[in-house]
Amino acid sequence: MKILIVTLTALPLVVTLFTAGCATEPPVMKVIRDRMESHPNQYRRVEIMPIWFAGSAVMDASLTTTGLTASNREVGSNLVTALTQVLADKGYEVVQGSQVLCGVEDLEAFDANTCQLFGLVRTNFVDLSQQIYANRPNLKGKSLEYQTDPCLAELRNRLGHHEADLVVLMDSKAFYETPGARSKRRKWNRTGGTVLMPFFIAFSAAGAAGGGGAPKLPLEFSPGWMEHTILIADGRTQEVLFWNGRRFPGGDARNADTLRAKLRDTLADLAELEKRK
DSSP states (O other): OEEEEEEOOSSOOSSOOOOBTOOOOHHHHHHHHHHHHHSGGGSOEEEEEEEEEEEEEOOBTTBOHHHHHHHHHHHHHHHHHHHHHHHHHTTOEEEEOOOEEOSGGGGGGSOHHHHHHHHHHHHHHHHHHHHHHHHGGGOTTSOOOOBOOHHHHHHHHHTTOOSEEEEEEEEEEEEEOOHHHHHHHHHHHHTHHHHHHHHHHHHHHHHHHHTOOOOOOSOOOOOOEEEEEEEEEETTTOBEEEEEEEEEETOOTTSHHHHHHHHHHHTTTSOOOOOOO
């Protein structure tokens, strides 16, 4: 059986649905996960459709617009590889690769009707994400009880994906620390930050003893982050089987190992299928 992955990222979500370290609670997915794990061959094969990815940075002399575009292309390509690996580790079989859409210009490869369907699917994905996120406290031990709109099936048909049993919608974003900013931060941590650390420790101890507030830590940390939202629906019934959104502060999406690890965290509650013997 096959999973179709439609990853959506080129355009910003209407609202940010992420909180650091926030993950879908296991009870929300337990009924569905048990069903999938009991019938692994009905949910095994995966098709990956175009992935939309958006990366940004505070530009300086060390990162040009051309450099940012190149970083986005590289991270987008790594997303496909990482997603394929994480799914494979969980017993799924990816049977078709994917291109990455880093901007509206990448939609030029598709005709007007297909582009319109991409927009409708993305809008539905955002709406479902908002609804599921808002209703998560009431979902413990239940099915998600949401369905994707018919536009997703239309898009699949238009792109020639007829065999998939699951559809995965994904939205990814990243913020990069530029090489120049990283160099300045590391230099400060080696010099000024190191000098001030003993004072920080002393004042923190004094503040704790006297009931006062602690001073600000003199060391600087990377401002980089990445976000992933993933929704998986049954391609036959359009039932939503999985949803999760995670934001990872300090994560560098340009590091392939870090990217894969964060995707693995995002999909941690996805059913793990028994692998073929």
